[in-house]
Amino acid sequence: MLVAWSYLCSAADHHSVTLHGGPSHDGRYLSFVDGATGELAIRETATGLSRNITTKPAGSKEFAYFSSISRDSRKVAYAWFNDEGFYDLRVVDIDGSNRRVLYRNEQAGFVQPCAWAPDGKQILTLFFRKDNISQIALVPVDGGPPKILRSLHWVYPKRMDMSPDGRFIVYDSFAATDAGERTIFLLAVDGAKETKLVDKPGNHLFPLWTPDGRSVVFISNQDVMSVRIEDGRVLGEPKLLLRDPGRILPMGITSDGNYYYGVRSGEVDVFVTDFVNPAARAKRLTLRFPGRNSSPAWAPDGKSLAYLSRRGTENFGQESRTIIIRTFAPDEERELPIKLAHIERVRWAPDARSILVSGSDNKGRGGLYSVDLQTGSLRPLVVEAGASFRGFEGVWSADGKSLFHIHGDSGLRLGDKVLFQAQGLRNLVAAPDDRSLAFCEGDDIVIVPMDGRVTRRVPMANVNELEWGSSLIAGTGSDLWEIPKDGPPRKLAAPANRQTGMSLHPDGARIAITAGRISSEVKVLKLSLK
Amino acid sequence: MWICVLLLAQIVPIPAGLDIFLPAPDANPLTIEKIKLGRQLFFDKRLSRDRSMSCASCHDPKFGFGDSRKLAVGVGGKLGSRRAPRIVNRVYGSSFFWDGRASTLEDQVLKPISDPNEMDLGLAEAVSRVGLEESTLRNALASYVRTILSGDAPYDRYLQGDRTALTEQQRFGLKLFSGKAGCASCHVGPNLTDERFHNTGIGGPADDGRFSVTRKPEDQSAFKTPSLREVALTPPFMHDGSLATLEDVIEFYDKGGKPNPNLDSDIRQLHLSAGEKQALVALLKALSGKIREGP
Numbered sequence: 001m002l003v004a005w006s007y008l009c010s011a012a013d014h015h016s017v018t019l020h021g022g023p024s025h026d027g028r029y030l031s032f033v034d035g036a037t038g039e040l041a042i043r044e045t046a047t048g049l050s051r052n053i054t055t056k057p058a059g060s061k062e063f064a065y066f067s068s069i070s071r072d073s074r075k076v077a078y079a080w081f082n083d084e085g086f087y088d089l090r091v092v093d094i095d096g097s098n099r100r101v102l103y104r105n106e107q108a109g110f111v112q113p114c115a116w117a118p119d120g121k122q123i124l125t126l127f128f129r130k131d132n133i134s135q136i137a138l139v140p141v142d143g144g145p146p147k148i149l150r151s152l153h154w155v156y157p158k159r160m161d162m163s164p165d166g167r168f169i170v171y172d173s174f175a176a177t178d179a180g181e182r183t184i185f186l187l188a189v190d191g192a193k194e195t196k197l198v199d200k201p202g203n204h205l206f207p208l209w210t211p212d213g214r215s216v217v218f219i220s221n222q223d224v225m226s227v228r229i230e231d232g233r234v235l236g237e238p239k240l241l242l243r244d245p246g247r248i249l250p251m252g253i254t255s256d257g258n259y260y261y262g263v264r265s266g267e268v269d270v271f272v273t274d275f276v277n278p279a280a281r282a283k284r285l286t287l288r289f290p291g292r293n294s295s296p297a298w299a300p301d302g303k304s305l306a307y308l309s310r311r312g313t314e315n316f317g318q319e320s321r322t323i324i325i326r327t328f329a330p331d332e333e334r335e336l337p338i339k340l341a342h343i344e345r346v347r348w349a350p351d352a353r354s355i356l357v358s359g360s361d362n363k364g365r366g367g368l369y370s371v372d373l374q375t376g377s378l379r380p381l382v383v384e385a386g387a388s389f390r391g392f393e394g395v396w397s398a399d400g401k402s403l404f405h406i407h408g409d410s411g412l413r414l415g416d417k418v419l420f421q422a423q424g425l426r427n428l429v430a431a432p433d434d435r436s437l438a439f440c441e442g443d444d445i446v447i448v449p450m451d452g453r454v455t456r457r458v459p460m461a462n463v464n465e466l467e468w469g470s471s472l473i474a475g476t477g478s479d480l481w482e483i484p485k486d487g488p489p490r491k492l493a494a495p496a497n498r499q500t501g502m503s504l505h506p507d508g509a510r511i512a513i514t515a516g517r518i519s520s521e522v523k524v525l526k527l528s529l530k
Numbered sequence: 531m532w533i534c535v536l537l538l539a540q541i542v543p544i545p546a547g548l549d550i551f552l553p554a555p556d557a558n559p560l561t562i563e564k565i566k567l568g569r570q571l572f573f574d575k576r577l578s579r580d581r582s583m584s585c586a587s588c589h590d591p592k593f594g595f596g597d598s599r600k601l602a603v604g605v606g607g608k609l610g611s612r613r614a615p616r617i618v619n620r621v622y623g624s625s626f627f628w629d630g631r632a633s634t635l636e637d638q639v640l641k642p643i644s645d646p647n648e649m650d651l652g653l654a655e656a657v658s659r660v661g662l663e664e665s666t667l668r669n670a671l672a673s674y675v676r677t678i679l680s681g682d683a684p685y686d687r688y689l690q691g692d693r694t695a696l697t698e699q700q701r702f703g704l705k706l707f708s709g710k711a712g713c714a715s716c717h718v719g720p721n722l723t724d725e726r727f728h729n730t731g732i733g734g735p736a737d738d739g740r741f742s743v744t745r746k747p748e749d750q751s752a753f754k755t756p757s758l759r760e761v762a763l764t765p766p767f768m769h770d771g772s773l774a775t776l777e778d779v780i781e782f783y784d785k786g787g788k789p790n791p792n793l794d795s796d797i798r799q800l801h802l803s804a805g806e807k808q809a810l811v812a813l814l815k816a817l818s819g820k821i822r823e824g825p
Contacts, residue, residue, distance in 0.1 A: 104691070105690065106691075107688065107689045108689075108691070130708060131714045131719075132718070133719050133720075145546075145691075148547075148549055148550065148720075149551055151720050187551060190550070191544075191550035191552055192552070194551060194553065363715055363718075365715065380795070384710065384712065385708045385709060385712060385715055386709045387709075416801060
């Protein structure tokens with residue numbers, strides 16, 4: 001079935017190409033989001049020329065996200081983060097004219113247009129509600145309420161698609177209750193029937209119909225596979241199309257069988273290095289898992305370090321991560337077996353017996369959890385449905401008696417007590433002397449004593465992280481800045497490819513940093529449809 | 531057959547807020563004939579030993595196809611140990627009875643007929659009385675139950691974008707439901723149940739609950755999360771009917787359930803204010819909508 005693959009474009013060809021769109025049915029266009037502006041854009045595949053087809057007001061924080069081009073290549077459906085802070089489903093003509101809101105409902109949550117019905121009258125759309133329900137919906141193009149075909153608890157299908165005859169939908173979801181692995185389901189559009197397309201062990205996801213409607217192409221573990229379908233039933237065994245193309249995000253299949261997919265390449269890793277000259281003597285930390293690590297955190301005694309290590313090959317949404325504990329005497333690392341859907345960051349408890357984890361569980365609840373280092377047992381500390389999958393940012397006081405956290409949009413808290421009320425707080429850290437906290441609010445670094453009263457504001461834009469060791473350190477882009485007790489910030493040496501995620505060693509002389517580069521490319525695999 | 535099923539699925543009107551997908555096993559697809567027959571059988575008192583009660587005696591349409599009594603009452607006034615649950619939207623279910631001892635409606639619908647504490651009629655006698663094969667009786671009852679649907683509640687209309695469908699207090703209740711109160715950890719999705727089993731401490735250790743099915747210690751006294759659809763119609767509450775009002779239910783969860791070694795890890799003290807408790811009760815009352823049944 002595979003004939004050849006070709007390279008289409010990359011982030012280097014066009015500034016900040018994102019992979020959240022797809023090709024038109026005739027292959028003339030590729031929709032994507034211009035990562036620099038947040039506008040929806042179209043690339044003409046024959047010429048390589050791109051143009052934005054949305055225009056947002058100056059200074060607006062609105063942006064486009066997922067998109068899907070109609071089968072006649074005349075319209076594009078897209079998700080738009082609107083001025084009220086939630087996502088609309090919108091439609092625009094391919095030339096940028098006739099922009100309109102098709103569905104605007106804050107309660108629908110996140111919206112992802114996935115495919116157009118063959119007659120162009122409905123758009124297959126995924127809603128992801130605040131209560132962690134995803135819904136497979138058909139949204140009428142001419143107005144009217146959406147039809148909810150199927151609701152799924154605590155799972156977000158990575159992809160879904162409609163058959164060319166409009167009778168069936170394929171999507172991926174967990175294979176069984178409490179299963180971590182996904183498989184492919186086929187759902188009749190009238191809701192009369194649902195069947196499991198792939199009933200084998202493994203992680204099966206990102207299903208797309210071939211244009212003849214006779215096969216579904218999907219990712220199976222690391223490989224691209226296809227399975228024959230006839231009248232909603234599986235014919236034979238899945239077949240291998242392409243072995244291990246890397247971290248892949250399927251985008252669509254054109255009428256002549258070109259399978260478009262994005263590939264993420266490059267490495268990010270954790271390095272331990274000298275604080276004063278970090279680029280000079282950096283040493284890769286991991287013993288066994290190179291190229292996929294981030295978010296280091298030194299233990300209070302400086303004898304071990306926790307970090308996050310990516311698992312799986314998915315190139316979309318929440319990465320699958322695990323916690324690694326690296327010790328230096330002896331030189332070992334071990335993986336903590338914990339059951340969380342997403343781990344955003346880790347911090348040590350002051351007694352070094354447990355790890356404080358920001359993330360979300362398998363019921364879609366986000367928050368802060370404590371993981372026992374010996375047993376791996378998980379204890380929710382502050383957990384709520386409706387919280388971000390990234391969880392809450394939290395820090396223990398040095399005496400281990402108080403847990404401070406940034407609670408969604410309602411400010412800095414100690415337990416239920418609100419210490420500092422404001423929206424959009426981020427990058428919470430505690431001073432080692434247990435007297436102060438620091439966090440970012442807008443373009444300021446705010447320093448407060450433990451009771452939340454502001455003692456100092458340091459203007460600094462685009463801070464992506466803070467760390468507090470012998471001094472307060474801020475990261476902006478790849479740069480690092482020391483924030484002295486008095487006076488202006490002082491720029492520190494930092495590798496040009498530094499990424500978010502650092503931890504100062506208790507000795508003040510060493511630092512663990514995250515560094516590397518990840519880039520995205522769009523490639524095309526030619527499928528034989530015979 | 532495939533064409534026939536397609537048409538029939540469109541005949542059952544789906545209330546707003548519910549999925550169009552109506553799961554039914556390949557061996558028992560929905561047909562109008564089976565639904566009609568199932569409806570007759572559901573109200574047929576010949577299916578109890580003394581011909582005094584039908585399925586509808588405990589699953590009364592007036593009470594959201596549930597029961598107004600604290601505990602189920604069988605033939606001869608036999609008192610059960612658990613409540614008769616509301617059976618709206620069971621088409622979306624994946625476990626049945628409070629302890630989940632049935633995994634399909636086909637597996638479930640005949641058990642109350644032969645249960646000595648319920649209708650107390652042997653299946654051989656039951657099929658003889660109604661003149662049907664056992665499989666016909668089973669499939670027809672299951673098909674009818676699949677058409678008992680509740681939706682189009684103020685809650686549904688609000689989620690579909692009608693910002694006026696819920697009062698301000700109910701909207702606050704909805705925020706608590708998914709947030710601070712953590713109700714949505716178990717009462718999830720359009721049918722407001724995860725179909726799983728949880729020990730809240732209600733009823734104490736006397737009733738084994740899910741343990742009687744799985745024999746797993748962690749399932750001791752765990753019971754299935756009921757749907758909250760039409761919940762306000764059927765006080766008292768919980769599987770043993772031990773809480774008289776919705777206010778009592780909220781109070782119970784606010785205190786973190788009843789401590790016991792198997793208490794579900796999701797049950798914890800909530801520290802709700804009086805206003806928050808009232809908002810949650812107001813939301814629960816917005817879960818009553820339109821009930822439909824039959825073809």
